[in-house]
Amino acid sequence: MTHLHFFIIGALLSLATPLLVAMETCPASGMPGIPGIPGLPGRDGRDGVKGQKGEAGAGSRSAVGPQKGEKGELGMMGYPGKRGPIGEPGEAGVPGVGGAPGEPGDSGTVDVHQVAAFSVARGTDDYPEKNNVVRFTSVITNIQDDYDTETGHFRCRVPGTYYFVFHATLDDRLCVLMKLDHTLLTQFCDHRKTRRQVTAGSMAVYLSKDQEVWLETKDYRGMRGGLQGYSIFSGFLLHTH
Template sequence: MGGYDGLVVLVGVALLLTTGRCDTSCGGTDGSPGVAGTPGRDGRAGMKGEKGEPAVKAEGPVDEVVLLTLKGEMGNRGLQGVMGPKGYRGDLGATGRPGQPGRPGPDGKNIGHGQQSAQQGHSAFSAIRTDNSLPRYEQRVTYQTIVVNKPGDFDKNTGYFTCRVPGVYYFSFHSMSKVSMCLRIASDALNEKLGFCDYNRNNDQVLSGGVVLQLTARQKVWLESFRDQQPSTDQRDTRDKYIIFNGFLLFSNDPELHFSLCGTGRGGFYFPVCSVRLPIMLHHFVLVIGALLSFAVPVKVAMESCPAAAMPGIPGMPGLPGRDGRDGEKGQKGDPGAAWAGGLGPQKGEKGEPGLMGFPGKRGQSGEPGRSGEPGLSGPPGEAGEPGTVGTQDRAAFSVARGTNEYPEKASVIRFTKVITNINNDYNTETGRFRCRVPGTYYFVFHASLEDRLCVVLKLDQTLLTSFCDHRRGRRQVTSGGLAVHLSQDQEVWLETKDYIGMRGKPTGFSIFSGFLLHPH
């Protein structure tokens, strides 16, 4: 009984020991072996074999230097290199024929209050008094007939010429009667009136006078009769009488134009109409904020027990690559050279491979001159023309009067010392000569009051142009003469006396010398 019990205890202890070992070491069967590693790299090439024996010719071995000089045929020419830089520019081709001219631009605009600009202005009139009665003394002369009046600055009913275009004008008159007559030119622009008288009895006699005046807008010029020493019976004479009054614009003054940098108002006046635009810059900033959320999910693996029969383990990792192979063996000795017998000798090598691409070519030569261009297209219409101007360099005019009642000296230059008009002082009152500043065609005229015989000559640089003589004596009268002359710059013109010197200069009998530019050259 006791032995049986001991056996039972021994078996129980053995079971307990087996159960405890399973809890502490719960391993399954071994896994399968890992995959074999990749093969190792080939070993290094073996050493170069020894040089073969040289070729042998009948009388001995071939010289190695000779063999080295025998090259194979030159390989084919390599590919063409890339194109070189562009050649120098060729000569410019001939100029093409000019295109057709563009259409004329629109006419320039007028300046002022809807009227013609001063440069475009014009003014001329001729009026005739045909009334047989003498004009009343100290009264304006009025007229019955208008020959020309453009654009209407003269009023025949009032006898007034009213200046519309500021500038330089020439006025003259001519009268014919059988009685004595005294007329004078009057104007707002004159400090004194310019009188001329002709005393006559029963014979047709012509009286004339003229002057150059510089006028401003709205100034007036007129002709009036005045009393000097005429007999009272002349006022009642009713025989034919004519008085002709003329005037025309020589040069208009330069208008004073005021330009604004901003805008143009109505009626030709310029005044500022400025506007300023300020740019507004708007900036929009958009901020985008993103959040990336990451999270990890833990995985819990619990093992409650170790089964008695476990699964095989994971296969092992692949093995490491194998080692490099052994170095190759030394190469065999080269074959002997070909025998040189019968005078063949060493042969050239095989034809080489094509060469590499060549370098870029050199810069090409200049190209040939281009062909003539095609005719240009017609130009666009021109812009509106600027208003024309009359520059001071193209203006020349004067009127001067004798400042004394004394006769001038014989064979001497007649000096006119009282200035009425003298543009740019071209007439010198000290020398009595007009010096040409603007080359061109001029007209010179004089009206001389005299009480004795008078002969004057018109000279150009010591050259006699013409002479005028009046041999009537004993009565006051007026003689006149004029001539158009072409002048070059710095040439001089003047009046000169001869043997007869009966020229006067006083308020009731002016002597005036005038000249003005007709056409510049």
């Protein structure tokens, strides 16, 4: 039985109820009937048509705020970053302005300052004094009088490296010391006792200005000779520094 059938039955029962009540008032009417069964709920109706769009509300749109805020305060300095790669060399700058001329140097003669040499002889039959400076009194070459025949000392005028050499004629044992400002540079000794012979010694040494070099005897001093047998002491500048 469908819902429609129940609906019809319910409607008929609702119409019959007042009739039964009217019959109840009549003395000759019968007993009231049994109430009918309630009808089933009806189905939902179909969706209605969509309504039209409503009108805009009465409220106004809020104003747009500023586009950019004010600049904030400077923050604290951060830690140094890593060193970046080395850039390419830049172009050469414009040459600077030339400096002022320097003060004039001391006057002098180039040839005099760059040349130094001497060669002196001892042509006497007397032995030199023991433990004393050997004086060579006969001058062969003595540029600017760098060798002093009175003291027996050579004084450096041009700083640089010098070469000194001596040749001695002797008839007895001989020990000769070469000194620089009372400091022993070296010694040359010949301990052979003979009638007549020649010995020699040499060395190169650096000298500063005003330093002095000379020869000095020790225990053995057999240096002697006449006009035919000189003892010679020489020195010359190799190069300046």
